[in-house]
Amino acid sequence: MTMSSPKEIGYFGENYVCGFLIRHGYEIVKKNFTIRGGEIDIIAMKKDIIAFVEVKTRKPGALVSGEEAIDFVKKQHIIKTAESYIERFVKGDFTYRFDVAVLTEENSKVINLKYYAGAFDAGK
Numbered sequence: 001m002t003m004s005s006p007k008e009i010g011y012f013g014e015n016y017v018c019g020f021l022i023r024h025g026y027e028i029v030k031k032n033f034t035i036r037g038g039e040i041d042i043i044a045m046k047k048d049i050i051a052f053v054e055v056k057t058r059k060p061g062a063l064v065s066g067e068e069a070i071d072f073v074k075k076q077h078i079i080k081t082a083e084s085y086i087e088r089f090v091k092g093d094f095t096y097r098f099d100v101a102v103l104t105e106e107n108s109k110v111i112n113l114k115y116y117a118g119a120f121d122a123g124k
Contacts, residue, residue: 009105014041014058016093017101026051030085038081050090051117052082054100059106066102070119079122098122 017059018028021023026044033040042053054074056066088097104112 008057009057010041010055012061012105012108013055013101013110016103016113017053017055017115018042018044020101020113020115021051021053033081033085035081035084038077038084040078040081040085043085045094048093049095049097050086051097051099052078052085053101054078054119055101055103057103057105060104060111066114067100070100074121082122096122 014031018031021028021042021044024046026046028042029045029050030043031041033043039054041055042051044051044053054064054070056069058066075098082096082098097118100116102114102116103110
């Protein structure tokens with residue numbers, strides 16, 4: 001089965017990254033947390049760290065890399081969404097981190113994964 005729509009490719013990438021995080025000791029708290037003006041693909045926890053993870057899935061030779069797709073405006077939307085999540089759902093002391101996962105997908109298989117822990121912070 002070949003994925004065709006950007007939504008299908010996105011979900012494929014998010015599910016792959018969830019598996020990656022679980023294998024590395026994280027618990028998936030929420031997927032696709034959305035508020036007006038923003039979305040976070042994955043919210044994961046490990047001990048006292050909450051990781052807000054943006055996932056970018058690309059085909060080989062994509063015109064814009066996953067890294068390039070996360071520009072200043074995108075970061076601001078992620079930060080705003082994370083602040084809303086923290087305000088509404090988080091009790092206690094935690095460290096927050098903004099991570100980025102960039103996958104290359106070909107023929108329904110991940111051929112490359114780059115995971116950037118602490119890719120950016122709320123001050124940038």
